[in-house]
Amino acid sequence: MAKPKTRKSLQVFDEELRQFHMQGQWGVEELLVRSIGGPRPKGKPFLWKWETVYSKLLEACEVLPESFTARRSLLFANPGLPGHGSTHTLLMGIQMIKPGEVAWAHRHTMAAIRFVIQGDGKAYTAVDGEICPMENNDLILTPQWTWHDHHNPTDKGTLWLDALDVPLIIGLNVPFYEPYPGNQVQVLREKPGDYLQRRTAAARPTWEAAKKESFPLCYRWKDIEPQLRALAERPGSPYDGVSLEYVNPMTGGPTLPTLSCWIQLLKPGERTRRHRHTSSAMYFVVRGQGATTVEETSLEWGERDSFVIPNWAWHEHKNRSKIEEAILFSINDIPVMNAFGLYREEPENSLHTTNAPQVPAPSQVNG
Ligand code: GTQ
Ligand code: FE2
Numbered sequence: 001m002a003k004p005k006t007r008k009s010l011q012v013f014d015e016e017l018r019q020f021h022m023q024g025q026w027g028v029e030e031l032l033v034r035s036i037g038g039p040r041p042k043g044k045p046f047l048w049k050w051e052t053v054y055s056k057l058l059e060a061c062e063v064l065p066e067s068f069t070a071r072r073s074l075l076f077a078n079p080g081l082p083g084h085g086s087t088h089t090l091l092m093g094i095q096m097i098k099p100g101e102v103a104w105a106h107r108h109t110m111a112a113i114r115f116v117i118q119g120d121g122k123a124y125t126a127v128d129g130e131i132c133p134m135e136n137n138d139l140i141l142t143p144q145w146t147w148h149d150h151h152n153p154t155d156k157g158t159l160w161l162d163a164l165d166v167p168l169i170i171g172l173n174v175p176f177y178e179p180y181p182g183n184q185v186q187v188l189r190e191k192p193g194d195y196l197q198r199r200t201a202a203a204r205p206t207w208e209a210a211k212k213e214s215f216p217l218c219y220r221w222k223d224i225e226p227q228l229r230a231l232a233e234r235p236g237s238p239y240d241g242v243s244l245e246y247v248n249p250m251t252g253g254p255t256l257p258t259l260s261c262w263i264q265l266l267k268p269g270e271r272t273r274r275h276r277h278t279s280s281a282m283y284f285v286v287r288g289q290g291a292t293t294v295e296e297t298s299l300e301w302g303e304r305d306s307f308v309i310p311n312w313a314w315h316e317h318k319n320r321s322k323i324e325e326a327i328l329f330s331i332n333d334i335p336v337m338n339a340f341g342l343y344r345e346e347p348e349n350s351l352h353t354t355n356a357p358q359v360p361a362p363s364q365v366n367g
Helices: 010-019 029-034 050-063 166-171 194-199 221-230 334-339
Strands: 046-048 073-075 091-097 102-108 112-118 120-127 130-135 139-142 148-151 158-164 177-179 242-245 260-266 275-277 281-287 290-294 297-301 306-309 315-319 326-332 345-347
Touching: 046 050, 046 297, 050 073, 050 091, 091 102, 091 148, 112 130, 120 139, 130 194, 221 242, 221 260, 260 315, 275 315, 290 306
Parallel strands: none
Antiparallel strands: 046 306, 073 091, 091 158, 102 148, 102 177, 112 139, 112 158, 120 130, 120 148, 242 260, 260 326, 275 345, 281 306, 281 326, 290 297, 290 315
């Protein structure tokens, strides 16, 4: 007669599975249950005061007299994401090059943008050989895998905002990096606009493969500001005010495949409505004074301060001045969320407070 089998305990079985490098789903179900009601914001709301950043940058010029292959950039480390970045997908910082200095050429799979803080139009970034002059509030793209070096032939320090998709690229484990072969600087084209003019204008060479992305695009403040001003009297978005996205003119799509840049204007005294979305963002105050409330934290900002809004965190903006407008530059990871159908937005006081998926309209269901 066979002995009656005693049932193995789940605990013993789980241990056995571990030895075979397996795990029962019941052990990780906790992760799913925890996501009822949506994710928790990744990282903390935080603000970096310009006064501190600038004084540390000046110190960095002393302690790091030459940047060589590195960059003299002070990166914003989210206090809730040690060692990861400014948000879970984005890394932002402020870079400075001294008079006469060159930051050597390299390329990487991380895409980057530069938003100029102090530039007289004679300092420049070179992207795939194209000279991109840096003037205050200009935006210059260094798309993934484009060669870039920074040059300061002037007698004043040049400063700009750097933003990259570093945490995303690291998370996907696709970092590639290459110093420019044999030299410190790239071979440059003759004059600014040489490369772009022939490829992104209304007519293009027929003998070259038509390319849509990875152009070293430059968005001049002298073009962007009038556009923003022209819309200043419109109501804009109830959540973001009069807000413009920097568009890739060839695709009509976002600034870059992994990140998007916005410029937004808050009217004197304007207070936006509260909402949250699955994208995260880093902000830089171009002009004005105000506060952005993120969850329970009030981030009080002034000119040139930087701050972070983690994803899925409730937030609203307020322009504290009754007379002056406020202008905010920001970068976000909306293109990543959109690429995978993961962009969700929730307005305050909505019926969907439990974060239930919104029922798609029939037209969406049928494609
Ligand atoms: O200027 O090339 O802040 O490669 C971080 C990585 C700047 C740059 C950063 C970079 C750069
Ligand atoms: Fe770089």
